[in-house]
Amino acid sequence: MSSDPFDSALDLLRRLPPAKTAHNVQLLCDLAPALSEELLESVDVPLTVKKCSKSNREFLCCDYNRDGDSWRSPWSNAFEPPLEDGVCPSERVRRMEVRANEGFDVYRELYFEGGISSVYFWDIDDGFAGCVLLKKSVSPTSKTSGSWDSIHVFESQDRARMSHYKLTSTVILNLGNETGVLGSMDLSGNMVRQVEQDMAVEDDNSHVMNIGRMVEDMELKMRNLLQEVYFGKAKDVVGDLRSIQALSEANREKQAHREVISSMSK
Incomplete structure (x- = not known):
């Protein structure tokens, strides 16, 4: 230990x-x-939601937009609750942050058909960094619950007509269901993936497009992994542990199968 x-x-x-x-x-x-x-x-923990008092829009909270006990809104660049000397990005980085929030707001509506998105940028010594947050939750009831949280943290290091991007993506998935027949089920966990890539840059708009492309590709890969590997494996395990059809019927099918194989071999 x-x-x-x-x-x-x-x-x-x-x-x-x-x-x-x-x-x-x-x-x-x-x-x-x-x-x-x-x-x-x-x-990484599931994202929390606050409402911006100036724009009246909801935004996501994480450690990257927190300063003390306040959180910066991506829509107004103001802190909730108000903070006089909160840390904000430079003017150039803030302009990119605004464009990124507009772009990912469209992405969220197209891919998730709801939910909340927030993008935060900040300055670093040789470029800038940021995070893209996405959250979609089902309306919880006493029997069901579920949420998807995506946290994409990146760094962009400026080079001659190129930029080196390092992206670390985390997906937190929580699914819960309870029925009188099956009892309660909780399927929760997280997945982390990382990628680095050099991409051409002409201006600040190129940064926003490059980041959007990398996040979109990473989310697609992680969704496919969850569906094919994790959910597929869980389905196989449950299928082996519990059979839907009656045991007598399954035995008759196995016997008929053996008889067919035996007749073919003869």
């Missing part, structure tokens, strides 16, 4: 139910306040 308290905390979170990650992170922060900043930066 690791002697580092931070590694031990991460090790503990990996063994706890994924659906309660946000709650467990808060408990660990209460138990070990010295680890709070590292835990909040390192552990």
